[in-house]
Amino acid sequence: MSTAAAATASAVTTSTLATGKSQDRNLTSLVFLGALWFSLFFGVVVLFALIVDTAISGADRFDKELFTQYTQSFDPERAEALAATGRDPKDLSAAYTGFKSGIVGSVILMITTALMAIPLGVAAAVYLEEFSSKTSRFSRIVEVNLQNLAAVPAVIYGMLAASLMAAVGAERGIAIGGAVALSLLILPVVIITTREALRSVPDEIRQGSLALGATVWQTTWRQTLPSAVPGIATGTILGLSRAIGEAAPLVMIGFGAINFAPELPYITSKIEAFPLEIYDAAQSSREIVRQAASAGIIVLLAMILGMNALAIIIRNKFQRSW
Amino acid sequence: MTALTQPSPPSGAGSAPVLTARPRRGEAVIKAALVTAAGASVLVTAGILFAVLEPAIEFFRRVPAGEFFTADTDSSYAVFPLIMGTGMTTVIALMVAVPIGLGAAMYLSEYASKRARKWLKPTVELLAGVPSVVYGFFAVFFVIPVVLQDWLGLEISAYNPLGGGLVLGVMIIPTVASLSEDALSAVPLALRQGSLAMGANRMQTTLRVVFPAALSGIAAAVVLGVSRAVGETMIVLMACGSIKNTSLDPGEGHETMTGTIARTALGESPVESTEYKYLFAVALLLFVITFVMNMISIAIVRRFRQAY
Amino acid sequence: MSTEPATATTSSEEPMGLKLSIDEEAAHSTIGEVPAESVMETFHLNVFYNDFHAVHDVNLTFGRNEITALIGPSGCGKSTVLRCLNRMNDLVPGARVEGEINYHGQNIYGSKVDPIAVRQHIGMVFQKPNPFPKSIYDNIAYGPRVIGMKVDNMDDLVEEALRGAALWDEVKDKLKQSAYGLSGGQQQRLCIARTIATKPDVILMDEPCSALDPIATAKIEDLMLEMRKDFTIIIVTHNMQQAARVSDRTAFFTAKPDETTGNRTGLLVEFDRTKQLFSNPADERTEAYISGRFG
Numbered sequence: 001m002s003t004a005a006a007a008t009a010s011a012v013t014t015s016t017l018a019t020g021k022s023q024d025r026n027l028t029s030l031v032f033l034g035a036l037w038f039s040l041f042f043g044v045v046v047l048f049a050l051i052v053d054t055a056i057s058g059a060d061r062f063d064k065e066l067f068t069q070y071t072q073s074f075d076p077e078r079a080e081a082l083a084a085t086g087r088d089p090k091d092l093s094a095a096y097t098g099f100k101s102g103i104v105g106s107v108i109l110m111i112t113t114a115l116m117a118i119p120l121g122v123a124a125a126v127y128l129e130e131f132s133s134k135t136s137r138f139s140r141i142v143e144v145n146l147q148n149l150a151a152v153p154a155v156i157y158g159m160l161a162a163s164l165m166a167a168v169g170a171e172r173g174i175a176i177g178g179a180v181a182l183s184l185l186i187l188p189v190v191i192i193t194t195r196e197a198l199r200s201v202p203d204e205i206r207q208g209s210l211a212l213g214a215t216v217w218q219t220t221w222r223q224t225l226p227s228a229v230p231g232i233a234t235g236t237i238l239g240l241s242r243a244i245g246e247a248a249p250l251v252m253i254g255f256g257a258i259n260f261a262p263e264l265p266y267i268t269s270k271i272e273a274f275p276l277e278i279y280d281a282a283q284s285s286r287e288i289v290r291q292a293a294s295a296g297i298i299v300l301l302a303m304i305l306g307m308n309a310l311a312i313i314i315r316n317k318f319q320r321s322w
Numbered sequence: 323m324t325a326l327t328q329p330s331p332p333s334g335a336g337s338a339p340v341l342t343a344r345p346r347r348g349e350a351v352i353k354a355a356l357v358t359a360a361g362a363s364v365l366v367t368a369g370i371l372f373a374v375l376e377p378a379i380e381f382f383r384r385v386p387a388g389e390f391f392t393a394d395t396d397s398s399y400a401v402f403p404l405i406m407g408t409g410m411t412t413v414i415a416l417m418v419a420v421p422i423g424l425g426a427a428m429y430l431s432e433y434a435s436k437r438a439r440k441w442l443k444p445t446v447e448l449l450a451g452v453p454s455v456v457y458g459f460f461a462v463f464f465v466i467p468v469v470l471q472d473w474l475g476l477e478i479s480a481y482n483p484l485g486g487g488l489v490l491g492v493m494i495i496p497t498v499a500s501l502s503e504d505a506l507s508a509v510p511l512a513l514r515q516g517s518l519a520m521g522a523n524r525m526q527t528t529l530r531v532v533f534p535a536a537l538s539g540i541a542a543a544v545v546l547g548v549s550r551a552v553g554e555t556m557i558v559l560m561a562c563g564s565i566k567n568t569s570l571d572p573g574e575g576h577e578t579m580t581g582t583i584a585r586t587a588l589g590e591s592p593v594e595s596t597e598y599k600y601l602f603a604v605a606l607l608l609f610v611i612t613f614v615m616n617m618i619s620i621a622i623v624r625r626f627r628q629a630y
Numbered sequence: 631m632s633t634e635p636a637t638a639t640t641s642s643e644e645p646m647g648l649k650l651s652i653d654e655e656a657a658h659s660t661i662g663e664v665p666a667e668s669v670m671e672t673f674h675l676n677v678f679y680n681d682f683h684a685v686h687d688v689n690l691t692f693g694r695n696e697i698t699a700l701i702g703p704s705g706c707g708k709s710t711v712l713r714c715l716n717r718m719n720d721l722v723p724g725a726r727v728e729g730e731i732n733y734h735g736q737n738i739y740g741s742k743v744d745p746i747a748v749r750q751h752i753g754m755v756f757q758k759p760n761p762f763p764k765s766i767y768d769n770i771a772y773g774p775r776v777i778g779m780k781v782d783n784m785d786d787l788v789e790e791a792l793r794g795a796a797l798w799d800e801v802k803d804k805l806k807q808s809a810y811g812l813s814g815g816q817q818q819r820l821c822i823a824r825t826i827a828t829k830p831d832v833i834l835m836d837e838p839c840s841a842l843d844p845i846a847t848a849k850i851e852d853l854m855l856e857m858r859k860d861f862t863i864i865i866v867t868h869n870m871q872q873a874a875r876v877s878d879r880t881a882f883f884t885a886k887p888d889e890t891t892g893n894r895t896g897l898l899v900e901f902d903r904t905k906q907l908f909s910n911p912a913d914e915r916t917e918a919y920i921s922g923r924f925g
Contacts, residue, residue, distance in 0.1 A: 017736055023523040023746040032525045036433065039425025040442065043449040043495050050452070050460045057463070123359035131356060142360050144620065145367050151546060151616040153553025155583050156370060156609055159602070163373035166593075184366055191363065217352050238451070245453025248555035251584050275455040279556065282459050290463070297456050308451045312444040435723070512760035516821065519718060520828055521750030522776040530776065535763045 051301065058294030066295055069098025097292040099299070102277030105175070105255075108266045109273060110244050112179035113186065118236055120183070121190030122225075128191075129198040130220045150188040157185045158252025165253065172254030176267040181249040186239035193235020197228035230318030234311045241307035245300065247275040256280065274300055370609065378606040381599035390603060395566045399600050401607065403566040407576030411487040411558055412551040414572060418491025419547055423498025424540065430499070431506035432528045443503070450496035458560030461489040466561065478573030479563065486561035487572065490551055498547045505539020506532055542622040549615035553608065555580040579608050653687075660912040662902025665693025665879065669832055669862045670715060670752075674729035677710050679722065683888075684710050686897040687729070690881055692832070697854060697863040699873035699904065702883035703919070707896020708866045711883075712834050715864060716752035717745035733832075750777050752832040753825035758841045759817035761809035761824075766792075766801050769809050769820055773828035787827060794860075795823035796853050815846025822853065826861075833857070835865040839872065851876050870920055873904065880904045882916045 023029070124142075132139040161181035162172070170177060201224050209219040225232075250256075250273050263269045278300060281293035382390070385399050393402035426446050430439050466485035470476045478484060509532045517527040533540075563575020564585060577585075583601050591597040670692040677685040685707035692698050700708040713719040714727055717738060730737045738748045761769050770788045774781050781787050788805070792798040797819045801812070809820055818838060825833055835854075839847040854863055854876050867873050873880050881901040885894040900907060900916045911917040 017733070017738070017743055017747050017751070022744045024525075024744075026523075029523055029525045032529075033433070036425045036429035039422045040429045040446065042422050043426075043446060043492060046492050047449060047452065050456070050464070053464050053468075054456075054460070120359050120362060123356050124363060127353075127356035127360040131353060132360070139360075142363055145364050147620055148613060148616050149363060149367060151549045151553075151612055151619075152370065153555065153580065153608060153612060155553070155555045155580055156374065156605055158587075159583075159605055160366070160370045160373045163376075164369065187363065187366070215346060215349055217349050241451055245451070245455070247453070247455045248559075248580070248584060251555075252587050254587075256588075275453050275556075278459070279455050279560070282455075282462070282560065293459065297459060300453060301456060304451055304453065305448065308444070308448055315444075316440055510760070512756060512758060513762055515718065515721070515754075515756060516760040516762065516824075517772070517776070518721065518746075519716065519749055519754035519756075520773040520776065520825065521746055521748075521753075522773070523746050526776040530772065531762050 051298070054294045054297050054301075058291055058296070058298055061292050061295035062298070065098050066292065066299065067098060067103065068100055070101050097281060097289050099274060099277050099292075099296050101272040102274035102296075103299075105271035106244055106274040108175050108271060109178050109182060110240055112175060112267055113182040113243050114236070114240055116179060117183040117186050117190050117239070121187050121236075122194050122232060124187075125191045125194035125198060126220055126225070129195050130216060130224060146188050146191055150192065153248075154185055154246055155248045155252055157181050158249030160184060161249065162252050162254070170268075171270070173256070173270045174268050175271045177253045178250050178255055178271070178273065179267070181253055182243040182246060185246065185249060186243050189239040189242070190236055193238070194228070194232045197231025197235065198224060200231065201227045230314050234315040237307050237311040237314070241304045241311070244307075245275055245304050247273065247279055250276050374602050374606045374609055377599045377602035381596065381603040384596050384599065393568050395568060398597075399603075400566065401579075401604060403568050404577055404579045404582055404604065405607075406568050407483060407562060407578040407581070408552055408558070410570075410572050410576060411483040411490060411562055411578060412548060414484060414487025415491035415494060415551045416544070416547060418488055419494045419498045419551075420544055422491075423495045423543070423547070424502055426495065426499040427502035427506055427540075428528055428533070430503045432524065432532060443500075446499050447496045449492060450494075452493070454493065454554060454556035455560075457489045457493050458486075458557045461485045461557060461561035465489055476573060479575050481561055481563035481575045482573050483558075483562045483576050483578075484572040486558050489561065490554055490557050493554065493557065494547045494550045497550050498543050501543030501546060502536070502540045505536040505543065508539065509535045538622050538625060542619040545615050545619040545622065549612040549619070552615070553580065553612050555584050559584045579604050583608070659689075659898045660900040660902070660916075661689070662900070662906055662912065664691045664901075665696060667694040668692060669694050669734065670864075671732045672711070672714075672729065673732065675711065675714065675731060676728040677707070677714060677719065678726040678728070680724040682893050683895045685714075686886075686895050688883075688896075688898045690898065690901055692862060692864055693879065694862055695858055695860075696878040697858055697865060697876055699877035699880045700864065700866045700883065701868070701870060701873050701880060701919075702896070702899075703885060704868070705894045705896070706883035706885040708881075708883045709836055710896065712836055712864060712866045715832070715834055716749045716754055718749070718754060720745050750828065751830055752834060753828060753830035754834040754836065755818070755821050755825055755838050757837045759814055759821050761812070761817050761820050763808065763810060765806045766809050766812070766820060767805040769824050770827045773824055777828055779828065791823040791827035792820075794826045794857070795819045796849065796856070797823055813846070815842050815849060818842060818846070818850060819853065822850070822857075826857075830861070832862045832864065835863065837866055837868060840868065847872070870908075874908050877904045880907045882907065882911075882913075882919065884915055884919070 128139055128142060158181045161177055161184060164180060165172065165174075165177040205223050205227065206219055209223045210216070214222070255271070255273055255276050274296070278293050278296045281289050281296065284290055284293070389397050389399050390401050392400045393406075394400050395403050430443055430446070434442055462481070462485075465488060466478070466480060466482065470478060470485055476484075513531050513535060514527055517531045518524075522530070558578040559581045562578050562581060564577050564581065565575040567574055567576045569576075582604055586597060586601040589597075668691045672688050672690045675685060675688040675690075676683070688707075688711055690698075690711075700712060702708050710719065713722075714731060715738075719725045719727065727739055731739060733748070733752065736743070738745075738752075762772060764772070767788055770791050771784050773779075774784070774787060789798060789802075792801060797816060800816060801820075804811070809817065812820060818841075822833075822838075839850050842850065851872065854865070857863060858878075865873075865877065879902065882899045883896050884899050885896050887894050900911060900913045902912070907916065908920055911920060
């Protein structure tokens, strides 16, 4: 069936088609793909190196004292026992450096922050997504403003909270001041992720509810918000995990060097924050204190990575494709 | 008969459906609360401006502007050495974060399957979740002494923008990667198909069609990365040093803008002292820089949306 | 070349409503006069998307320097078949092809064949114009550059391609301007020019006029008749008049719903010279479709 003309054409094409080599697998493509893989895993490798290096230097301090002792606290009985092992006496007190005040303080901070930031953030997001018209001047201003707030450096939130506290005459370094700073810091994150979660709820659900005579608020409260809960939870947990690791804004509020348990009511008590305590320990000239900082870092990372993992699991498990 | 002129309800006036608007007080209260919440974010911005502006103005009342905007390291209120330190750290951070973040974004958007992306993307984003204190610690006790001084044999000081910048770069990889990936994914599938249908391979399609089409979105991601790097505090406080320095050598210690702010706050300066007010003048400058960066980023994204 | 497609049985006497299995129904496809000089043939082409059987047992022969139209109601698998012809279906996750597609006697689904090399010989124009966000010039130069064509003078090649797509006179003064400034019809001709520039052997067109107005459509149809001298063209169209106007041969497909799942599987009903198929269809399903009684 093939004529001479077709035969020549096929001869040309035959030589190039079945080479057995894919042009997606030629050298440049493979080098390129290799570079992309490198980029993808570079960060993970760094993180791994960070964790391993820190865990090794903190290895001696994964003990119960890390959680039960205050910084610089001294327990003579334990000191005697330690002296028997031949340690340098001037390290004795430092050997018990623990992060109790920081861990307790950070938990208080986180709860207070969550109580302030979540309702405020969700309410703002609900207004922007469900109530306001997208083109109104007010919502456009709020929109641009939120994008800007998300990029404001954390220290500056600390300065704002510090002047707020000063304005109401509150003492420096108390829990509520830190919580205000952290709430302001994560507010844009909570609002943005809540809006995304609300946006992904299909309009049919809203229309179905509105068509039954429900008001906008009833529709939001009973239909839209419940459907958006996994998304909101994910964003909020990620925001809180960022808040718990922040030290810079707390520096501005005057946190630090507290070696006692907070008193009731916690929110007006002076407290210490875990990352700030780690910072202080890291500045120490004594090796043994820096060891405690290493161990503390691993504990802090475990808390934060745990929260991140939880958020990812919630997202991947409950993500509905409408 | 009357029905023609006066339509009456089918079964007595009493059961006529009421269609007039009825005040829903609860609804109005809720709506007011929600508006307040949304407006709170605007109040926060106003609050930031006021909180920073007022002491900054007080600072400029006490210290002439010339003593602030100077590179003279002898002037205790000089800001240019700080800008220098921040700028150097930021550039080094970008040299890490831009190529790596972009590479990760290209893999996620153009090569990874949907399922793989679902797990790989959060893994990359994990880097943003590590507290900056931890990164700072890593820079001071591992990257500078072990990697840079021991392994690479560099003659550098114990605290410097090179080490701080490299670690800061790792921290902002997710910022660059995440937004770049959004930009790459937004490129219409039809363009990729058009390229592949001509016999281009995946790499050529990615680099020559998808990347240029997403360029403005990627630029926005980089600008946002810059503003993150400029505002980051703990890493530079711990790792970059505390010497006001205008040299271009990233191996020497350099004080940065955020470093100064935090160091002053940690110090013993009384709140009313000029040193303390200086902190607000620096913070104001920092706020302006990040604000401008962010507006640039938003403007680029706006333009890029119109392109398709 | 195998004559297997031609041996398929002739038209059925059964009425359409009768419950036939898909194999029985496919066996009733009518293959009329096949082209003497073929460029591509499909043999027992079956396409699946995961478990879904999208196209059933298609046997077609595409003639050199001819325009072959694939027509049929929506969901009949005509676009799927087209996308198999240059392995663009590889890009759909879960797509699987059984059977063979021979291109100059070589199975393009053979294990040693690189789909990228296939696409360098068999180009494609899409439903919606998809110029790259580059200049007109760079849109044309892109293909030759990426496939590593030896080009003596790119300017000449760009001009040749644009002339080939009847676009040169309209754009010669704005080659450096963005392709997005062109009208829809011009953009589609640019996409054709872009494909011509790589000097393919076969050009696939997937409803190339469906996004265009009648005047732009007429221009593209004229262009196709012109291009037939140099290329083999295979076009999917939902517009029967278009098929009748431009094509030399037409393949009519239909969709058969599955009894249990309701999924529609495409199959070939009739393949013949366009004149023959439109004036005197052998199969009553074809006749029903072209006379507008169905579809």
